[in-house]
Every structure is written in structure tokens, then in C-alpha cells.
Amino acid sequence: MIDDIIEISKRAGSIIKKGFGTSFKVEYKTNESNLVTEIDKASEELIINFIKEKYPSHSILAEEGGDVRKNSEYLWVVDPLDGTTNFAHGLPIFSVSIGVQKNGETIAGVVYDVMRDIVFSAEKGSGAFANSDKINVSKVNKLEHSLLVTGFPYNVAENPEGAFERFITLTKKARGVRRLGSAAIDFCYLASGVFDGFWEVHLYPWDICAGKLIAEEAGGIVTDFDGNSISIFSKKILSTNNQIHKQIIEVMEKINN
Ligand code: IPD
Ligand code: CA
């Protein structure tokens, strides 16, 4: 199955790469910050048609509405273009993210980093890879020495879950905090040791599913802000190299939201 997920992620990535920098149609979703382009939709259509053809009995949960509900133990969780705002503005950081669950447990995940042409992949229990190279989280064990990444939801102006306070506090404690604009890529750069920690509020299952497995298979940990295990439907996500997890939780505890 992993080969199929990789194949369709790369095919979707080709559509995205071809569309990058062209004049595509853009629509607003919940507000004027929340965009969807015709390329998001074309990518999703390609992925869904592939799954329907090869795995006709499987269910699909996809961001742009192409859900398929079947009475199946398998669920494909699809973000056809993670990083739409970057894509729409010409910033080359975006991905295709596809995870597959069996009876509610993620068994395989692929994040295709389109412009760097890197396939991040993992199967449950078999480690994580960047193309064919095995990847591991970093060994940094002091928050003061860490490079972190975060993201903001589209309703950040309403300050959900103290998003700004968390950003300010952790920026003061860590060596640096970045905001790349693709949650799936954030998980994968954590998995490959670039970032030592990643947190975000109000993500969706398609942002989390594949990246969470890749981070875990690379030796990372993914919990809520209290250290509890989470599902792909959770709204507070903290993923680290394990070494600085407690230190970040201690910081989060002091933020009342
Ligand atoms: C977004 C990206 C971004 C994150 C947002 C997501 P989209 O996904 O992952 O990094 O901060 O919360 O919604 O809309 O580009 O697929
Ligand atoms: Ca997304």
C-alpha cells in the first residue's frame, strides 16, 4: 500500500508543481485568509479517483469535500495541498499529505514535499524515511538550544487557545521559532531533526494523520499540551524529539487557555 500512496502523492505533486506560479482560480472558504485554489481541487480529485479505483471498499476523509463513506476498516485521510496560502502567494513550501488508518490506527503515511521533491514516508513499526534514507529526530535536550516551529489557524485573529501568548512565550525560551505554513512539512522536518519541537492548535485530521506517524516512527512523540496521547481529531498538538517534551509542557502549563 505504501508504494501506492507514494505514487499518488507524487502524481498529485506534479499537478501542484505545474500550477505553481500560474494564474489559477482562488476562492475564499471561512474567511478571506482561508483560501482554496483550483489546484487544491484538481489534486484532491486525482487522489480520490485513484483510491476509488484501487481500493473501492475504503472510506476517504478529504479536506476539500471529496469524502467517501463506506463500511470499511480502512480510512484514507487526505490533504491534497497543505500550505495553500504559501502556494497562492508563490512561496515554495507546500506538500501533499496522505495517511491511511485501519480501525482508527494510522498504519501508513506519506508527505510529499513538492518543491524539494522529497517523499517523507512511514509504515507503522518500520521507521520513517526521506526518499530512501532513514530519518531520526534530533538529540537536542535543552529548550534554550532548540529550534521550534508552529503555525496559526485561520481564525487566529480571535486568538484561539492563547495562540499568540504561546508563540511569544516560546519565542523567548527557545533559540528560535519558525512558521513555515504547512503543518505536514512541520511534522516531517521535526522527524528529520531540523526542528526539535512543533506545536499548533486547531489543526484538522488531514494536517495531522500522515505527519504524526512519520514523527513517531522517527523517534518523536506527539501529544496534547498536557502530555496526553491524541487522535488525529485532537485540537492541541505538541510534537517533539522527546528530549524537550516535558520542558515545553511546563511552559504550556503556565498559559491559561
Ligand atoms: C494549513 C497549514 C498551515 C497551518 C494551518 C493549516 P492548508 O493547511 O497546514 O501550516 O498553520 O492551520 O490549516 O489550509 O494550507 O491545507
Ligand atoms: Ca492543511
Ligand code: CA
Ligand atoms: Ca489543504
